[in-house]
Amino acid sequence: MIIELKPYSNKPLYEQLILEIKRGIITGELQSGESLPSVRSLAADIGINMHTVNKVYKQLQQENILCKEKNGFVVNPNSKLEQTAESKDLFKQQIFELMIEKNLYCLTDEDILEMLKTAQEGLKK
Amino acid sequence: MIIELKPYSNKPLYEQLILEIKRGIITGELQSGESLPSVRSLAADIGINMHTVNKVYKQLQQENILCKEKNGFVVNPNSKLEQTAESKDLFKQQIFELMIEKNLYCLTDEDILEMLKTAQEGLKK
Amino acid sequence: MIIELKPYSNKPLYEQLILEIKRGIITGELQSGESLPSVRSLAADIGINMHTVNKVYKQLQQENILCKEKNGFVVNPNSKLEQTAESKDLFKQQIFELMIEKNLYCLTDEDILEMLKTAQEGLKK
Amino acid sequence: MIIELKPYSNKPLYEQLILEIKRGIITGELQSGESLPSVRSLAADIGINMHTVNKVYKQLQQENILCKEKNGFVVNPNSKLEQTAESKDLFKQQIFELMIEKNLYCLTDEDILEMLKTAQEGLKK
DNA sequence: GTGGTCTAGACCACA
DNA sequence: GTGGTCTAGACCACG
Numbered sequence: 149m150i151i152e153l154k155p156y157s158n159k160p161l162y163e164q165l166i167l168e169i170k171r172g173i174i175t176g177e178l179q180s181g182e183s184l185p186s187v188r189s190l191a192a193d194i195g196i197n198m199h200t201v202n203k204v205y206k207q208l209q210q211e212n213i214l215c216k217e218k219n220g221f222v223v224n225p226n227s228k229l230e231q232t233a234e235s236k237d238l239f240k241q242q243i244f245e246l247m248i249e250k251n252l253y254c255l256t257d258e259d260i261l262e263m264l265k266t267a268q269e270g271l272k273k
Numbered sequence: 274m275i276i277e278l279k280p281y282s283n284k285p286l287y288e289q290l291i292l293e294i295k296r297g298i299i300t301g302e303l304q305s306g307e308s309l310p311s312v313r314s315l316a317a318d319i320g321i322n323m324h325t326v327n328k329v330y331k332q333l334q335q336e337n338i339l340c341k342e343k344n345g346f347v348v349n350p351n352s353k354l355e356q357t358a359e360s361k362d363l364f365k366q367q368i369f370e371l372m373i374e375k376n377l378y379c380l381t382d383e384d385i386l387e388m389l390k391t392a393q394e395g396l397k398k
Numbered sequence: 399m400i401i402e403l404k405p406y407s408n409k410p411l412y413e414q415l416i417l418e419i420k421r422g423i424i425t426g427e428l429q430s431g432e433s434l435p436s437v438r439s440l441a442a443d444i445g446i447n448m449h450t451v452n453k454v455y456k457q458l459q460q461e462n463i464l465c466k467e468k469n470g471f472v473v474n475p476n477s478k479l480e481q482t483a484e485s486k487d488l489f490k491q492q493i494f495e496l497m498i499e500k501n502l503y504c505l506t507d508e509d510i511l512e513m514l515k516t517a518q519e520g521l522k523k
Numbered sequence: 524m525i526i527e528l529k530p531y532s533n534k535p536l537y538e539q540l541i542l543e544i545k546r547g548i549i550t551g552e553l554q555s556g557e558s559l560p561s562v563r564s565l566a567a568d569i570g571i572n573m574h575t576v577n578k579v580y581k582q583l584q585q586e587n588i589l590c591k592e593k594n595g596f597v598v599n600p601n602s603k604l605e606q607t608a609e610s611k612d613l614f615k616q617q618i619f620e621l622m623i624e625k626n627l628y629c630l631t632d633e634d635i636l637e638m639l640k641t642a643q644e645g646l647k648k
Numbered sequence: 649g650t651g652g653t654c655t656a657g658a659c660c661a662c663a
Numbered sequence: 664g665t666g667g668t669c670t671a672g673a674c675c676a677c678g
Contacts, residue, residue, distance in 0.1 A: 155593045159366075160662060167373060174376040197663050213377070231378055239374055240388070246367055247392040248292060251299040252338075253356050257386050263365070264385070267372040285668060311650060322670050327651075335585075343405045343678070344650060409616075410677060417623060424626040447678050463627070481628055489624055490638070496617055497642040498542060501549040502588070503606050507636050513615070514635070517622040535653060561665060572655050577666075593663065594665060 149177040151194050161196055165204045170213070173223060175271055181225035184214065211235055274302040276319050286321055290329045295338070298348060300397050306350035309339065336360055399427040401444050411446055415454045420463070423473060425521055431475035434464065461485055524552040526569050536571055540579045545588070548598060550647050556600040559589065586610055 149172045153164045172178040184190070187205065191198040205221050208214040212232055214221045231239065250260060276293045278286055297303040309315070312330060316323040330346050333339040337357055339346045356364065375385060401418045403411055422428035434440070437455060441448040455471050458464040462482055464471045481489065500510060526543045528536055547553040559565070562580060566573040580596050583589040587607055589596045606614065625635060 156590055158591065161593065162662080167370065170373050170377050174373065200663065203662095229378055235374075240392070242367065242371055242374070243385075243388045244392045245292065246371060247389050247396075248295050248299065249360075249364055249367070250389065251393070252295055253354055253360075257389070260368070260385070260389070261382050263368045264372050264375065264382070267365075267369045268376070271372075271376075287668080313650085324671090325669065328668090330651090340406055341408065341651085343411065346651090412677080417620065420623050420627050424623065450678065453677095479628055485624075490642070492617065492621055492624070493635075493638045494642045495542065496621060497639050497646075498545050498549065499610075499614055499617070500639065501643070502545055503604055503610075507639070510618070510635070510639070511632050513618045514622050514625065514632070517615075517619045518626070521622075521626075537653080563665085574656085575654065578653090580666090591666085596666090 153194060153196065162200050162204050162207070165194075165196075165201070166208060169204070169208060171271065173213070178223050180223055182223050183217075183219070184221045184223070186220055278319060278321065287325050287329050287332070290319075290321075290326065291333060294329070294333060296396065298338070303348050305348055305352065307348050308342075308344075309346045309348070311345055403444060403446065412450050412454050412457075415444075415446075415451065416458060419454070419458060421521065423463070428473050430473055430477065432473050433467075433469070434471045434473070436470055528569060528571065537575050537579050537582070540569075540571075540576070541583060544579070544583060546646065548588070553598050555598055555602065557598050558592075558594075559596045559598070561595055 151165070151168045151172075153161055153168070155161070157164065169178065169184075178184070184205070185193065187198055187201045191201045205214060209216055209221065210232070211234075213224055213229065215224050246260070249255070274297045276290070276297075278289045278293070280286065282289065294303065294309075303309070309330070310318065312323050312326040316326045330339060330341075334341055334346065335357075336359075338349055338354065340349050371385070374380070399422045401415070401422075403414045403418070405411070407414065419428065419434075428434070434455070435443065437448055437451045441451045455464060459466055459471065460482075461484075463474055463479065465474050496510070499505070524547045526540070526547075528539045528543070530536065532539065544553065544559075553559070559580070560568065562573050562576040566576045580589060580591075584591055584596065585607075586609075588599055588604065590599050621635070624630070
């Protein structure tokens with residue numbers, strides 16, 4: 149799986165990396181139960197600090213997306229992921245902000261679905 | 274218009290306030306062309322610092338949502354707001370992240386629209 | 399002579415008015431030696447504060463563009479205006495800033511002359 | 524790069540600093556992609572407040588002249604800068620005011636070009 | 649009265 | 664270490 153981060157972006161590296169890993173899971177590049185690279189090797193591969201990768205793995209563990217095993221982290225092997233309470237709150241907040249913009253600029257449900265579809269098609273890099 | 278901020282939220286006060294003002298515009302509590310309270314009075318009202326309000330007004334001016342008149346700020350009197358290039362980029366990023374979550378937790382288009390609708394109904398506090 | 403000020407602009411009213419009067423002189427709408435309206439009547443006409451007009455007249459007097467007579471202000475009757483030392487400094491600063499932008503965005507002398515010409519053609523409202 | 528600000532000028536410190544940085548870019552003292560000093564160190568160097576430098580960097584980022592990287596700001600690495608819509612409007616206004624002065628004092632195109640050239644030669648302090 | 653600018657000092661997130 | 668945010672208080676320009 150190829151991961152590219154933008155050091156220029158406003159978005160913190162760790163958030164970018166979280167999104168990248170989630171993307172990998174969605175596209176199937178990271179299968180259920182598959183092991184992730186070690187903190188050190190991933191950090192070296194993508195050229196960022198070890199602590200940043202560590203933070204990412206821990207946060208994804210908290211979101212129930214990764215599980216810690218004795219030999220490192222693996223993708224949660226449960227076929228269907230459940231949102232944690234915190235994830236749900238964050239998601240609601242995302243929806244809320246989207247709704248604000250939607251109304252402010254008079255966008256329709258169709259506009260939103262269209263954009264979601266476009267985003268999804270651009271998923272596999 | 275009632276504005277409530279959460280001082281201990283992760284979200285910066287100024288971002289919260291920006292959302293609140295946008296909400297006011299959507300619900301019609303703030304009409305097109307209507308004057309906003311002065312930075313000082315709003316700051317006093319909601320119990321935050323003048324400079325924080327100032328930052329909010331300036332950013333909303335940047336987003337073309339507020340206009341500066343000689344005696345304070347007013348809601349952009351244009352009936353239909355246009356997204357700036359930057360707004361569009363941010364919106365695309367919002368959509369992208371939503372799409373990631375949508376796929377990760379196997380949500381449907383209908384789920385998303387339903388949540389948007391719910392959020393909208395909860396608009397008027 | 400028709401004067402229109404934009405209360406929305408970032409530019410202070412008094413600076414706008416100074417430019418408008420200079421424009422009038424250039425286009426010939428205000429002839430050499432011609433009287434200007436009284437502070438009060440001009441203020442009333444264009445809907446601004448008397449003090450603002452007063453400030454404008456005084457500043458233009460200092461720039462040697464207007465002269466004070468017993469019955470009010472008149473356009474300096476000298477056929478050819480001379481820049482005061484301060485005007486020259488301000489003008490040099492204007493030129494300096496223009497030069498900065500010109501170089502920053504790699505504009506040519508021709509671009510500048512072209513834009514000056516265009517501005518001049520738009521002079522007579 | 525040597526930067527000198529005039530604390531008692533009419534022009535705000537932050538505008539002066541913006542011009543100085545643009546000057547540095549034009550003269551090549553600041554190369555494309557080069558890092559700028561941190562807000563704190565630059566502020567200390569030139570004897571102004573950190574927040575003032577911060578404002579300058581942010582505004583230059585807005586103008587697409589600086590980019591924010593993870594560890595500070597760098598000069599936009601694009602070889603040719605593009606004016607933003609706002610920059611263009613400001614530039615037009617500059618041209619307009621120059622044209623007014625040009626006509627008021629009966630200056631010729633050659634005078635303007637001559638002054639621009641002189642200003643440019645005085646660029647490297 | 650309004651917003652704009654500048655200063656100063658604090659705490660936090662990120663890497 | 665970096666910039667980001669927030670607070671607090673001061674002075675100024677504008678109208």
